Amino acid sequence: MAFKLEKIAIGVLLLVLAMILPKAWADLDVRKPLLDKEGRFWVYKDGKTLKPLISPYGWMPAESAKMLKLNMEHADNPYGNKGMCIAVIVNWCSPWWCGVGFISGPDNTMKKKGGPWWGKTPDGWYYDLSGLKKKRFVFYLRGEQGGERVQWKVGFLSGENYGDSLKFSAETKWLTLEKEWTRYELDLSKQDLSRVCSFCFVLSQAQQSEPEASVSFFIDNVYFE
Numbered sequence: 001m002a003f004k005l006e007k008i009a010i011g012v013l014l015l016v017l018a019m020i021l022p023k024a025w026a027d028l029d030v031r032k033p034l035l036d037k038e039g040r041f042w043v044y045k046d047g048k049t050l051k052p053l054i055s056p057y058g059w060m061p062a063e064s065a066k067m068l069k070l071n072m073e074h075a076d077n078p079y080g081n082k083g084m085c086i087a088v089i090v091n092w093c094s095p096w097w098c099g100v101g102f103i104s105g106p107d108n109t110m111k112k113k114g115g116p117w118w119g120k121t122p123d124g125w126y127y128d129l130s131g132l133k134k135k136r137f138v139f140y141l142r143g144e145q146g147g148e149r150v151q152w153k154v155g156f157l158s159g160e161n162y163g164d165s166l167k168f169s170a171e172t173k174w175l176t177l178e179k180e181w182t183r184y185e186l187d188l189s190k191q192d193l194s195r196v197c198s199f200c201f202v203l204s205q206a207q208q209s210e211p212e213a214s215v216s217f218f219i220d221n222v223y224f225e
Contacts, residue, residue, distance in 0.1 A: 028162065029125035030195055033224070039133050043102065043199075044222040046083030047073040057116050058101025058200060067091055067098045079140045079181045079220035086219040092205045092212075099202030101156060119163030119197065126164075129193035134225045137170075137186040137199065143177030144216035149207040150175055154186060157198040165195035174207050177217055188224075196224075 033041040043050050049072070056072070059065060067090050074087035090098060104125050105117060117124045129135075137154050154170045157163030172186050201219075205211050 028122055028195070030128050031125055033127050033129060033132075039225055040138075041127070041129065041132065041224040042222075043224070044072075044086065044219070046078075047085075049102070054102045054104045056100045056102050058103045058118065058198070060099045060101060060200070060202070061095060061097075063093065063095060064098035064100070066093055068100065070100060074218065077142075077218070079142075088201075088215075088217050088219065090203055090215040092214070096205040097203065099200050101198055101200035103157070104197040119157035119160030122162045124162065124197055126195040126197045129188075129196050129224055132188075132193065132224055135187070135189040135191070135193065137188060137224055138183065139185075139222040140181050140183055140220045141175065141177055142181045142218050143179055144218075146177060146179040147209050148177045148215050148217045149209070150177065150201050150203050150217060151207075152184070152186060152199065152201050154188060154199040155191070155196060156200050164197055165192045167192065181220070 035041055043054050049055060056070060059068070069087075069089040071087040073084045075084050076087075078085035088100075103117065103119075104127065137152075139152065141150070151174050152172045155164035155166035156169045158166040158169050170186055170188055170191055172184065175184060203215060208215060
């Protein structure tokens, strides 16, 4: 009898969850992307991030502030020698890895709840990218010396309760950078893009060809298409 009651209780719980969760997701702020004439949804270009912001406030881990410097308006040698680019400089210390997440906010309205938004509560906003034709993430990189190694991820908040709709984050392999600007892309054609709120880059000292040396690289023209 106890086992039967337990099964009934579990069934009732699942029914309640089935009724609550769709409504919770339905209430989220999901926005349509503004595309240019070539079908691109721009995230960063000429020193500016997307408005409404997809902001680089997701610094990882906490020690990254000691390692990493980020300049969103670097004017020296941007892609095509036009506008500005992002400069990243890393000087290593424990725990010997760092990264920056670009997250579609809010980056300040959650301070009363303990800090920036990381997909744990239904307070952020998302972009429905399921209608994109090519379904890929594009970005341009160059290294200061060449040989720097970095990895990029889309949907790295997919494991959170209110994160990206991707089942798992989409990731590049570890990219070895050239001194000249190089175009990279990440295939998203097999991903659920109905709610996208994050992407990031990460670096690890163990991946570098000269582990003791600082790392400098540059980012420009970041978009989904």
